Amino acid sequence: MDDVSLGRRLGLDNRASVLDFCVVLFGLALCRVWIILCLSAPFALAELESSDWLFLLPGGMTALVAALVATRAADRVAFDGGFKTAVGVLAALFSAVTPVVASLQHPWLLGLFMVLGGMASGCLQMLWGAAFARRSQLFCLYCYPATAVVTAVMVAVVLAGGELLVFCVFPLASFLLLLVASEGSGSGSEATKAEVPAEAADESALPLSTIVRLLISIGVFSFLCRFFDGLPAGDMVDPLAVIGGSSLFALVVTGVGFLGFVVVAGRTFNPLIGYRVALPLMAAGMTVIALFFAHHWYLSILLIGMGYELFDTLTWILLVVLAQNQRVRWAPLTVFGLGTAATMLGMGVGRLAGVAVSAGLASGAWELPSVGVACVMTLVITAFLVIPEGTFAQLAGIRIFDRGEQRPADEDAAAEVATVAGRHPLEAACMAVAEEYRLTPREGEVLFLLARGRTLAIVVRDLGIAKGTAQTHMENVYHKLGVHKQQELIDLVESYVEG
Incomplete structure (x- = not known):
């Protein structure tokens, strides 16, 4: 670090x-x-x-x-x-x-x-x-x-x-x-x-x-x-x-x-x-x-x-x-x-x-x-x-894994999170954050949109999900990352880009 x-x-x-x-x-x-x-x-x-x-x-x-x-x-x-x-x-x-x-x-x-x-x-x-x-x-x-x-x-x-x-x-x-x-x-x-x-x-x-x-x-x-x-x-x-x-x-x-x-x-x-x-x-x-x-x-x-x-x-x-x-x-x-x-x-x-x-x-x-x-x-x-x-x-807010191993609970879910990333540095940073903080595949997608400065309405539209579901995913992302507002989330993702 x-x-x-x-x-x-x-x-x-x-x-x-x-x-x-x-x-x-x-x-x-x-x-x-x-x-x-x-x-x-x-x-x-x-x-x-x-x-x-x-x-x-x-x-x-x-x-x-x-x-x-x-x-x-x-x-x-x-x-x-x-x-x-x-x-x-x-x-x-x-x-x-x-x-x-x-x-x-x-x-x-x-x-x-x-x-x-x-x-x-x-x-x-x-x-x-x-x-x-x-x-x-x-x-x-x-x-x-x-x-x-x-x-x-x-x-x-x-x-x-x-x-x-x-x-x-x-x-x-x-x-x-x-x-x-x-x-x-x-x-x-x-x-x-x-x-x-x-x-x-x-x-x-x-x-x-x-x-x-x-x-x-x-x-x-x-x-x-x-x-x-x-x-x-x-x-x-x-x-x-x-x-x-x-x-x-x-x-x-x-x-x-x-x-x-x-x-x-x-x-x-x-x-x-x-x-x-x-x-x-x-x-x-x-x-x-x-x-x-x-x-x-x-x-x-x-x-x-x-x-x-x-x-x-x-x-x-x-x-x-x-x-x-x-x-x-x-x-x-x-x-x-x-x-x-x-x-x-x-x-x-x-x-x-x-x-x-x-x-x-x-x-x-x-x-x-x-x-x-x-x-x-x-x-x-x-x-x-x-x-x-x-x-x-x-x-x-963490999980206990067998023998203290720090790995995602669902390997298939981890693979799906990886698909969020592309070659763009911001996408790669979002993938790293999602894997590090054990986000679900959908939370990884929400993270990517929030890191781009998108609002709740845009998240609902782009992901094709209900407003209440989008709100729940946003809350989970904020909680797992330990941030309080969108700018802090963006700063966190950018630190992975530079790191």
């Missing part, structure tokens, strides 16, 4: 689009840094053994309520604008009260401070998710893991130089960058909605049970990620403390590794591979807890952190896919509100459960090996019964 082709597929073919990529990258990174530092309890409540649940549970409940309200909103544009204003007020309020809370150190103020931060950060994550949904899926594949790397670096720098400024500046800075990203995102998914009617989108809607399974799995993985935070580490020193600690190192390794895999895989990227890696990593980390925690606790943090960050990256991408594919039934704010709620509620409950188990370990009522084994079994049950590979593949 050459630089020109990659740039075009990402939409980074001019300075404005490069700036947009950087704005989204650093804006979400600022939000994530803010959340991580809040979870590290910078203003710890002396009366409580753990206070980060005060941040997580209210944040998850606020995101859940906002997502449910968004589903009932009669005017989505008005709701989005009002919601964005409310989040800006919450972020500004959090930044304004930080110096007061830090100086007074009153328990009630600290508790309210954590609750306010959770509510504001949860809603801000929803808005950033909606911003990603207005961009291409390939944009997300590169931007989100890059955010993990930037987040880890920023947290390490902040921890070395003080945290108070972060709580005063980062929430507002992230929100302001969100406003810039919203202005520069173009028509995005709304353009797709205009070009591909609602009827076609509804036909490709996923079953509600499949989406619920994804949300349950997000909650379970988040629960397991925070469950072990309260375990006593003894006097052992983290050997990676010099570069920020095992948890931050896990962010960097996972982000860089994911980016490298996407670059190498190119157009044949298969998210199932990442899912197959995330599960063993987390299971290995829990096994270390069961067997070697007393001597290698940092290794368990590293492995669980890598596995969870990989899973988090994949689920963020799946939420983008859902927000684009389900935009008629659910708005992007609803999709990411439910995803954020599952994450924060899972982490909050996991943190409370971890505190209770830590007390049981200290009193002798629990044994660490049995706790580790129970968590491994929970992970295995979730992977096999809640979100097995078939469900994950359905969410990602």
